[in-house]
Amino acid sequence: MSYAMEETVQEHPARRLTLATPARFDTLVHAFEAVVPMLSEEEALTQLTPDWAAFVRGLEWEAPSGFVRTATSRPSDLLQHAGSRSRSIVWTIVHHPIAARLHRLEPATLLSTHLRIQAHTTARPGTVLTLDVPSAALRAFGSNKITQGGVELDRALGDLLEDLGLPRPSVLRR
Numbered sequence: 202m203s204y205a206m207e208e209t210v211q212e213h214p215a216r217r218l219t220l221a222t223p224a225r226f227d228t229l230v231h232a233f234e235a236v237v238p239m240l241s242e243e244e245a246l247t248q249l250t251p252d253w254a255a256f257v258r259g260l261e262w263e264a265p266s267g268f269v270r271t272a273t274s275r276p277s278d279l280l281q282h283a284g285s286r287s288r289s290i291v292w293t294i295v296h297h298p299i300a301a302r303l304h305r306l307e308p309a310t311l312l313s314t315h316l317r318i319q320a321h322t323t324a325r326p327g328t329v330l331t332l333d334v335p336s337a338a339l340r341a342f343g344s345n346k347i348t349q350g351g352v353e354l355d356r357a358l359g360d361l362l363e364d365l366g367l368p369r370p371s372v373l374r375r
Contacts, residue, residue, distance in 0.1 A: 213341030216334040218370055220362075223327040226288055229320060229365070236364050237294055240269035245297075257298050266361040268294045271315065289321040296357050303339070303350045310347060313338040314354065332358070334372050 222229070240248075240263075249256050260269065270292050277289040293315055300314035318332045335358070339351030359373030 211341065214337050216337040216372060218330075218332050218334055218372055220330040220367065220370060221323075221325075221327060222330070222367060224366075226320065226322050226328045229328045229330075230290055232365050233292065233318075233320070234270070234273075236264075236266055236361065237268045237270050237292065238264050239271075239273070240264075241271060245269075253301070260297060266364055267296045267298065267357050268316075268361055269297065270294050277321070287322050289319060291317055291319045293317050296354060299350050299353055299357070303347055306344060306346055306350075307342055310339060310342065310350070313351070316354070316358070330367075334358075 224232075240260075245256075248259065261267070263269075272293040274291045275289070276291060277285060277287060280287075280289070294317075295315050300311065303310040303314055313335055316332060316335060318330060320328050320330050323329055335354040336348065336351030339354070340348045342348070355373045359369040362373070363369055
């Protein structure tokens with residue numbers, strides 16, 4: 202079976218933020234996972250009542266930052282067999298209230314509202330966090346409401362980093 206297709210290619214900017222901190226890897230991972238609880242799609246669907254507002258209130262109680270983890274990957278567990286000495290973890294997190302609002306405006310925004318954050322070690326002591334700044338990608342949709350949602354995600358990420366005891370990065374300022 203073959204389908205007709207219309208192809209569109211859009212360039213969009215990315216702003217990658219790298220934060221080096223003296224925090225120990227295990228300490229930072231534990232702190233992150235404590236403030237950003239795991240909530241898979243399956244678990245979310247079982248907790249979801251017909252009242253979206255009640256679901257969001259429950260999220261605010263369980264995850265004060267507004268973010269939940271939808272996935273956790275530990276690529277260094279595999280890559281150590283290829284000779285890598287760096288420990289690494291990648292989290293996918295989402296702020297459901299903001300993501301839902303942007304999805305109603307444009308479903309493709311989900312590619313930019315499900316955020317990935319990576320933590321890894323280097324030869325120097327401490328941990329490096331790397332993430333893309335959401336507002337940069339969301340601005341490319343050309344909609345003021347979507348751009349505003351990106352700015353809200355930036356602020357929420359800044360709040361999350363402060364919850365971890367890190368200073369708010371300049372690109373995530375209020």
